[in-house]
Amino acid sequence: MNAARRFDWMPLALVGAVLLAALPLVGSASTWVTLTVAGLAMGMMVYMMASGLTLVFGLMDVMNFAHGAFISVGAYAAASVLLALHGRMEQPSLAANLSAMLPAALAAIVLAGALGLFFERVVIRPVYGDHLKQILVTMGGLIVCEQLIHVVWGPDQIPLPRAASLAGSITFGDVAIERYRLLAVLVGLAVFAAMWLLLARTRIGLLIRAGVENAEMVESLGYRIRRLFVGVFVAGSGLAGLGGVMWAMYQESVNAQMGMQMMVVIFIVIIIGGLGSVGGCFVGALLVGLLANYIGYVAPKLALGSNILLMVLVLLWRPNGLYPVGKS
């Protein structure tokens, strides 16, 4: 394999093309900006939820259908914290709101991460290397988690009012942008930057990338790929929890099925990106988010099928996804 492989710009060019093509179709520049920010925000949230799943698959060849459970659990954990701190959420100052949202996000990451650790140990470890059993067992795990959420938090959906300082939108001239979406884009970019730095600039990142390329070789060089994998799995679960919180606050409610509903979009994103590729997952999430918003505005009837259509088109162009990962 050529180490100095040139970076593949085509998928990024595709995102650019979508952005440009949408401008004349949408018609007005101010609407286009609003839709673009909305699409980016959605893409970032989906990216947070999907990145862990795709990395786990790339590293250990494990497809975890229960990933959606981490999303729901994270959202519920955060909802508990936010409801307890609702006084701080109602104050109009951003600092007070953040002092409630940060602990909530932390609780989500910790609880989802802990659940991930438990899951890796108890549920997934006995079925390494057997895809069929992985799918079945993790589906079972998803069912049990969903039901346990009902037991702990009750069967009804919990409304989650948005923080006072993040409600409403900012206007520049005639462009209106929802504040919460800006926050989502910022958080998503921060996560992406942190992940990129970790993967590209640290020793652990080097090992992870090497593990995705060839796990046996990394093992034989004396590194314990298992520990690395547990770490990645827990981090991915925590990220799913964070994504769940962001999504729940965006939807302003929490229910036990949200994880399962998001799984469909997440699968589409990681298939588009190429199974195992974090960069592909990022580009895929952006494409899905942007297209959903543009098409929802231009042709609402088509919006439901836009994800599937995108997936089919991408697979016809590149059958292994935008950024195919070496081993397959």
Add this chain to the structure above:
Amino acid sequence: MLQRLLSGDTPRSRVLAAVLVAILFGLLLTPFVFPGTRSLDVAAKVMVFILLVASYDLLLGYTGIVSFAHTMFFGIGAYGVGIAATRLGPTWVGLALGAAAALALSAVLALAVGLLSLRVRAIFFAMITLAVASFFQILASQLSWLTGGEDGLNFRLPEVLRDRLVSYYAVFGVVLALFLALLRVVNSPFGRVLLSIRENEFRAEAIGSRTVFYRTAANCIAALGATVAGILYAVWLRYTGPDTTLSFNIMIDILLMVVIGGMGTLYGAVLGATLFVVAQNYLQDLMKLASAALAGVPLLPSLLHPDRWLLWLGVLFILCVYYFPSGIVGKLRAGR
């Protein structure tokens, strides 16, 4: 005679044979032994799910591929009959047209999905079918001018089928015939190739079986089986809606039935479907009693709440996959 009928695939366990005979006669005699709407409904649902689960087992147990689109084909069958009956009125022509259109659509869709994704890997197929099925579910609830949206369709059938007894035995006959046909399929040379693909795809390909062809064919047969099950369910209920035929919960139910009954044995489908549907209808009453009895204890009552029965089945499901991959049937056969 019996050997030929069962395609040489006998239960191979006395207990299993006794249970199967009991289920067969139980279903045959339900209208006389347990008259009443509820027991008749439960029995009809058991039969429809036997066919649905048996056709799914062809994919999961025999070919070793996981599909999440089985409810989609189930729904296509039910909606085919439903839409035809509402548009064309309660005639035999309408019923036949609806059924034929549903079968054709299912075959084409199964072929397309199979060719698009079965060349790659099992996991890819599972993800793509999940996406396609959820898209189809949204489609059915959005096209409300055609499908009745969330409310579904209530429709009338030809005079003869309105008699409960006639439609019950029509369902019985079709399910029995198709079950025996599926038994024939899995015990034919074709079925052997499917098994060889499940065991070792690489070797099957090396021996000269074109695995893509066999997998796609299995996918199509399973899809047609599910479509017929959908048609029967619509004929029995004279209603179809997203929650009764398309919802993801039904997909989960099917998975539970196949795994608990026993993957890779069609008799497992019979046991799984019967146990599950009966439990679904009667276990909840039991749990209600248990939950009320434990009212003072913390947490236990909410764990035993009747709505939480899926929790326990989920745990059972995971344990089955780990410890009894061949389910109840495998257990019975091993312990004869």
